[in-house]
Amino acid sequence: MRRGVAAHxxxxxxxxxxxLNTYVPGELVEAIxxxxxxxxxSARAPIIEEALRFYIEAKQGT
Incomplete structure (x- = not known):
């Protein structure tokens, strides 16, 4: 593994x-x-993190 990747x-x-690694339908990736x-x-991660937060908060609020 490259040093930069290991440091990150x-x-x-x-x-x-x-x-967190998972498979998702292609249309979700396109929407992201x-x-x-x-x-x-510059990356998908912040979008996915925000979506997960919204989902969890919505489910906990019910």
Whole structure:
């Protein structure tokens, strides 16, 4: 593993973040990519994190 990747992963772990890998339908990825472009985001991760937060908060609020 390249040093830069290892350093990035170490920083994420130190910040209390956990990697999550899953398969999702292509149309969801396309929708995420459209939102990413609209916001000028450089990655999908912040969009997915926000969507998960909204979903969990909505489910806990019921």
């Amino acid at each position: 992963r170490a920083r994420q772990i130190a910040a209390g973040r956990v990697a 990519d459209r939102i990413k472009e609209q916001r000028g985001a």
